[in-house]
Amino acid sequence: MxxxxxxxxxxxxxxxxxxxxxxxxxxxxxxxxxxxxxxxxxxxxxxxxxxxxxxxxxxxxxxxxxxxxxxxxxxxxxxxxxxxxxxxxxxxxxxxxxxxxxxxxxxxxxxxxxxxxxxxxAGGYKEDSFVLITLGTGIGGGVILDGKLLHGINYAGGELGHTTINFKGRPCNCGRTGCFEVYGSASALIEQTRDAMAFDRVSDHLYEKSVLWTLCGGNIDNIEAKSVFDAVSQGDELANILLDEYTTYLSEGIANIINIFQPAVFCIGGGVSKAGKTLLDPLKKKTAKLIYSRNSAVNTEITLARFDNxxxxxxxxxxxxxx
Ligand SMILES: [Zn+2]
The missing domain is CATH 3.30.420.40 (ATPase, nucleotide binding domain)
Known part of the structure; x- marks a missing residue:
C-alpha cells in the first residue's frame, strides 16, 4: 500500500x-x-x-x-x-x-x-546496526541500533555533528567550539578552501596557478565543495592538500562515532558523498588507523549513501x- x-x-x-x-x-x-x-x-x-x-x-x-x-x-x-x-x-x-x-x-x-x-x-541492509551522517551545510546524523532508531530520552539523540573534535577550535552555532560539523561539513570544506586560496594570494603565491582559481573564475565566492574534487581529479596540488586535511577531520569524527556505537555499517551521505572513491578511499584508510577496534577481526564497513535526498x-x- x-x-x-x-x-x-x-x-x-x-x-x-x-x-x-x-x-x-x-x-x-x-x-x-x-x-x-x-x-x-x-x-x-x-x-x-x-x-x-x-x-x-x-x-x-x-x-x-x-x-x-x-x-x-x-x-x-x-x-x-x-x-x-x-x-x-x-x-x-x-x-x-x-x-x-x-x-x-x-x-x-x-x-x-x-x-x-x-x-x-531502501538499501535493504540486513545488519541491525547502521549509522548515517549527511555532509551538507552541517552534519546530520541518524543511529540505528538493534534495528531501531536511537532517539534518546528527549528525542534529541543522534546529533552526531555536534560532538567536539577540537575544543579550542572554531565556534559552532550550537554554542560549543570545534564541533565535528564545523570541520567536516560541506560548508566547512568550502570555507577551508576559500581560506587557503585567500591566504596564498596575500602570502607566498605558491598556488596561484591552482586549477581552483580557474574553476571559480578568479572569484573565491564561487568555490563549491565540488570544486575541490574536480581539481583533485585534474591532479591539482592545492586541492590534494585540502582534501587530505578535510578527510583527516572527517576520519577523526567518524572514528569517534564508530568507537561509541561500533555499527555494522557507517554510511556517508550528502552532496559531498558524490565524490565517490576520491572521498571514500582516503577516509577508509585514515579511519582504520584511528578506531579502537583496529585489531578486531570484524570492523565497521564505511560506505556511501545511495539514495541521496x-x-x-x-x-x-x-x-x-x-x-
Ligand atoms: Zn555544534
Missing part, C-alpha cells in the same frame, strides 16, 4: 508518493518561503499531500500512512516540534496542525533520523514501520 513521505526543508517542502518497494512514484513540492508561520507551513504540507493523492487517482483510504521528516527535535509522543532552529519553531504542535488537513495516520521524526531510516530500509522522503514515508 502506498505511503506519503514529507521532507520539510529550509528551502523546499517535498512530498513523495512511496510504493511498498521504496520507490518514489511521484513527487510534488513548493517553497518553504521562510520566515512564515507554522500554521501556514502545515497548511502547505497538507495541501501538497491532498494534491499528490488526487493527481494519482487515489483516495485517503489508499494511503497507509503519512510521515514527515522535520529539521529539528520532534517529540514523537506529543507530536510537538520542540525546537527547529532553521524554521524558527519552538514547541510547535505540528502534528495537531497537520491533522486538520490530513485524515491519514501521521508519523513525524527528525529529518536526519528519517534519512537514516530511509537509506537503511530521496532517503529523507522514503524514510519519512516508512516511519510507521519503526519498531
Amino acid at each position: 502506498a505511503r506519503l513521505g514529507i521532507d520539510l526543508g529550509g528551502t523546499n517542502i517535498v512530498v513523495g508518493l512511496v510504493a511498498d518497494d521504496c520507490s518514489i512514484k511521484d513527487r510534488i513540492s513548493c517553497k518553504t518561503a521562510l520566515p512564515r508561520s507554522a500554521e501556514s507551513i502545515a497548511e502547505d504540507m497538507g495541501r501538497l499531500c491532498q494534491e499528490i493523492i488526487k493527481r494519482n487517482g487515489l483516495q485517503n483510504k489508499d494511503i497507509e500512512a503519512v510521515g514527515a521528516g522535520i529539521p529539528g527535535t520532534v517529540n514523537k509522543k506529543t507530536g510537538i516540534v520542540e525546537y527547529a532552529n532553521n524554521l524558527g519553531f519552538e514547541n510547535v504542535p505540528l502534528a495537531a496542525m497537520l491533522k486538520k488537513y490530513i485524515d491519514i495516520p501521521l508519523f513525524m521524526d527528525n529529518d536526519a533520523n528519517a534519512a537514516a531510516w530511509g537509506e537503511y530500509k 530521496d532517503a529523507g522522503i522514503i524514510g519519512a514515508a516508512l516511519l510507521n514501520e519503526l519498531p
Whole structure:
C-alpha cells in the first residue's frame, strides 16, 4: 500500500508518493518561503499531500500512512516540534496542525533520523546496526541500533555533528567550539578552501596557478565543495592538500562515532558523498588507523549513501514501520 513521505526543508517542502518497494512514484513540492508561520507551513504540507493523492487517482483510504521528516527535535509522543532552529519553531504542535488537513495516520521524526531510516530500509541492509551522517551545510546524523532508531530520552539523540573534535577550535552555532560539523561539513570544506586560496594570494603565491582559481573564475565566492574534487581529479596540488586535511577531520569524527556505537555499517551521505572513491578511499584508510577496534577481526564497513535526498522522503514515508 502506498505511503506519503514529507521532507520539510529550509528551502523546499517535498512530498513523495512511496510504493511498498521504496520507490518514489511521484513527487510534488513548493517553497518553504521562510520566515512564515507554522500554521501556514502545515497548511502547505497538507495541501501538497491532498494534491499528490488526487493527481494519482487515489483516495485517503489508499494511503497507509503519512510521515514527515522535520529539521529539528520532534517529540514523537506529543507530536510537538520542540525546537527547529532553521524554521524558527519552538514547541510547535505540528502534528495537531497537520491533522486538520490530513485524515491519514501521521508519523513525524527528525529529518536526519528519517534519512537514516530511509537509506537503511531502501538499501535493504540486513545488519541491525547502521549509522548515517549527511555532509551538507552541517552534519546530520541518524543511529540505528538493534534495528531501531536511537532517539534518546528527549528525542534529541543522534546529533552526531555536534560532538567536539577540537575544543579550542572554531565556534559552532550550537554554542560549543570545534564541533565535528564545523570541520567536516560541506560548508566547512568550502570555507577551508576559500581560506587557503585567500591566504596564498596575500602570502607566498605558491598556488596561484591552482586549477581552483580557474574553476571559480578568479572569484573565491564561487568555490563549491565540488570544486575541490574536480581539481583533485585534474591532479591539482592545492586541492590534494585540502582534501587530505578535510578527510583527516572527517576520519577523526567518524572514528569517534564508530568507537561509541561500533555499527555494522557507517554510511556517508550528502552532496559531498558524490565524490565517490576520491572521498571514500582516503577516509577508509585514515579511519582504520584511528578506531579502537583496529585489531578486531570484524570492523565497521564505511560506505556511501545511495539514495541521496530521496532517503529523507522514503524514510519519512516508512516511519510507521519503526519498531
Ligand atoms: Zn555544534
